[in-house]
Amino acid sequence: MDYKIKGYKPAQLFHFFEEISAIPRGSGNEKQISDYLVSFAQKRNLWVYQDSDHNVIIKKEGSKNAAALPPVMLQGHIDMVCEKNKTVQHDFTKEGLNLEVKDGILYADGTTLGADNGVAVALMLMVLDDEDITHPPLECVFTTAEEVGLLGAKALDKSLLSARTMINMDSEEEGIATVSCAGGVRIELSKTAEKQVLDGTVLHLSIKGLLGGHSGSDIHKERHNANLLMARICCRLLEGSAYHLVELNGGNKDNAIPRDCDATLLFTDQSAAVKAEELARHLFGQFQDEILPDEPAFSWEVTMEKDSYAKAFTAEDSRAFLLAMYLAPNGVQKRNLKMDGFVVASSNLGVVRTEENKQTIIFSPRSSVSSLLEELKAHFRILAKTFGFTAAFIGEYPGWSYNETSAIRKVFQESYQELFGQPLRIEAIHAGLECGLFCDAIPGLDAIAVGPTILDCHTPQEHLPLDSFARFYQFLKDVLQRLANGNIPS
Numbered sequence: 001m002d003y004k005i006k007g008y009k010p011a012q013l014f015h016f017f018e019e020i021s022a023i024p025r026g027s028g029n030e031k032q033i034s035d036y037l038v039s040f041a042q043k044r045n046l047w048v049y050q051d052s053d054h055n056v057i058i059k060k061e062g063s064k065n066a067a068a069l070p071p072v073m074l075q076g077h078i079d080m081v082c083e084k085n086k087t088v089q090h091d092f093t094k095e096g097l098n099l100e101v102k103d104g105i106l107y108a109d110g111t112t113l114g115a116d117n118g119v120a121v122a123l124m125l126m127v128l129d130d131e132d133i134t135h136p137p138l139e140c141v142f143t144t145a146e147e148v149g150l151l152g153a154k155a156l157d158k159s160l161l162s163a164r165t166m167i168n169m170d171s172e173e174e175g176i177a178t179v180s181c182a183g184g185v186r187i188e189l190s191k192t193a194e195k196q197v198l199d200g201t202v203l204h205l206s207i208k209g210l211l212g213g214h215s216g217s218d219i220h221k222e223r224h225n226a227n228l229l230m231a232r233i234c235c236r237l238l239e240g241s242a243y244h245l246v247e248l249n250g251g252n253k254d255n256a257i258p259r260d261c262d263a264t265l266l267f268t269d270q271s272a273a274v275k276a277e278e279l280a281r282h283l284f285g286q287f288q289d290e291i292l293p294d295e296p297a298f299s300w301e302v303t304m305e306k307d308s309y310a311k312a313f314t315a316e317d318s319r320a321f322l323l324a325m326y327l328a329p330n331g332v333q334k335r336n337l338k339m340d341g342f343v344v345a346s347s348n349l350g351v352v353r354t355e356e357n358k359q360t361i362i363f364s365p366r367s368s369v370s371s372l373l374e375e376l377k378a379h380f381r382i383l384a385k386t387f388g389f390t391a392a393f394i395g396e397y398p399g400w401s402y403n404e405t406s407a408i409r410k411v412f413q414e415s416y417q418e419l420f421g422q423p424l425r426i427e428a429i430h431a432g433l434e435c436g437l438f439c440d441a442i443p444g445l446d447a448i449a450v451g452p453t454i455l456d457c458h459t460p461q462e463h464l465p466l467d468s469f470a471r472f473y474q475f476l477k478d479v480l481q482r483l484a485n486g487n488i489p490s
Contacts, residue, residue, distance in 0.1 A: 001019065009470065012126060016125040020033060028148070037121075037142055038056060040058075046059065053155045060128050060138045063134045063484055069483070070136065072139070073138075073438075074120075074140045075120070076124065077143045078144060080117070081457070086208065112462045115462060119472075135481070136483050136484050141161070154437055165446050168434060178450070179428060180402040181368070181399060181432055182216065182430050183373055183396070184432045186254050188363075189362075190360045191359045197309060200269075201273035201304060203302070205263045205280060207299075208260040210257075214255065214458045216255065219331065225348070225349055226259055227325060227351075227352050230262075234265070235322050241269060243268075243272070244268070244313055245266075245317075247264050248321070248353075250262065254348065254362045255350060261352070273306075277302060280302045320389075321359045324383055328347070329365070330348065339428075399436050400435040407446055409446075411479055412424055419475060433449050450475075
């Protein structure tokens with residue numbers, strides 16, 4: 001393989017990242033990367049387990065003087081969010097990533113990088129491969145479908161694990177350890193709605209170029225949501241005249257803030273269409289003043305086709321779909337003002353799509369307070385009932401509570417202070433992590449989440465500073481060395 005990352009040590013760590021980046025591994029398409037991990041373990045005569053969901057566990061004996069110590073779990077997920085710019089031709093189901101190094105920072109050309117959570121995969125492979133580091137017995141856990149509801153971690157048979165210390169490597173900022181996270185659920189509102197062929201004037205609306213981001217870790221930045229902006233435009237146009245929705249599609253993942261959205265409307269009255277076009281241009285002009293200071297690449301387009309025809313939903317079904325989008329909870333719902341405004345409840349209007357006879361709206365609500373998550377679910381039930389949709393609640397996962405007496409946290413704090421001369425920051429995050437599922441299933445599990453810096457996750461701008469990745473491996477090695485010396489919970 002012609003490796004593109006050069007000049008960083010240990011070189012094999014970066015080679016592993018490039019190797020897994022060459023393997024398609026979107027959520028639900030993890031068999032190939034899972035088989036790669038099994039082959040890796042078998043070549044090194046390591047204990048390996050693979051289940052029907054393509055989760056993999058690889059175990060390695062401890063170093064000579066640490067073999068009798070309790071094992072430590074290293075954990076991360078092997079799937080990635082597959083997002084790309086509209087102008088990029090890339091088939092995530094068949095093609096690996098086209099990596100680029102620019103000024104010491106790793107990108108993928110026009111697509112997500114998969115550093116979330118490919119860094120964890122590469123780190124575990126490095127630890128398993130490196131015979132020169134000292135470590136306790138290791139249980140490396142590679143899970144699937146994390147990005148679509150932590151499904152692999154839910155399905156995994158955790159009785160195969162004896163570790164009571166867990167190091168999750170799905171945190172995304174160097175120098176910060178995550179010790180608590182939100183729970184969440186995927187909510188789908190769907191409705192059967194037939195289309196009919198109608199004559200009239202067709203209006204095309206397009207929104208593109210928004211920043212997007214992770215619907216958990218970036219939600220506090222209050223970035224604009226392309227789906228919600230389109231709903232605002234379309235509902236304002238409803239005030240002038242009824243029309244028929246031909247199609248409306250925006251967003252690709254419920255856990256990514258949507259950057260683009262397209263809508264096509266059909267007016268049976270041409271004069272109403274002309275007025276709607278004028279109003280749409282006026283509203284988009286207002287949006288520019290509202291949005292551009294925070295979203296410098298935001299752009300929009302309005303085009304019209306007179307004397308046309310299209311298959312379209314009824315005016316009633318069109319109105320219900322758009323109002324449900326517009327009135328749905330989106331963005332930050334509640335903050336904790338005693339914790340510097342930390343987000344404790346949010347919702348993301350992640351995906352909207354129309355098909356031949358179906359309308360679908362997909363949300364990703366989160367909360368670190370279970371009662372607030374239940375309140376959001378109740379809100380969506382009422383929203384669905386009001387507008388004739390069916391609500392499905394998929395892949396609900398628990399939050400992860402703060403542990404007042406975490407021994408592994410203390411080891412990480414001591415290591416970071418001595419290595420880098422500054423304290424390790426301890427934080428809770430609003431995103432979901434698999435730690436909650438493992439802590440629920442394994443009594444007494446002491447967990448922490450750490451990782452190198454990864455920026456713009458879940459967007460085509462995702463990037464990884466390579467020096468941060470190298471430093472984090474140094475940090476991880478030092479922690480494992482400390483644990484091998486007996487500084488480990490029993």
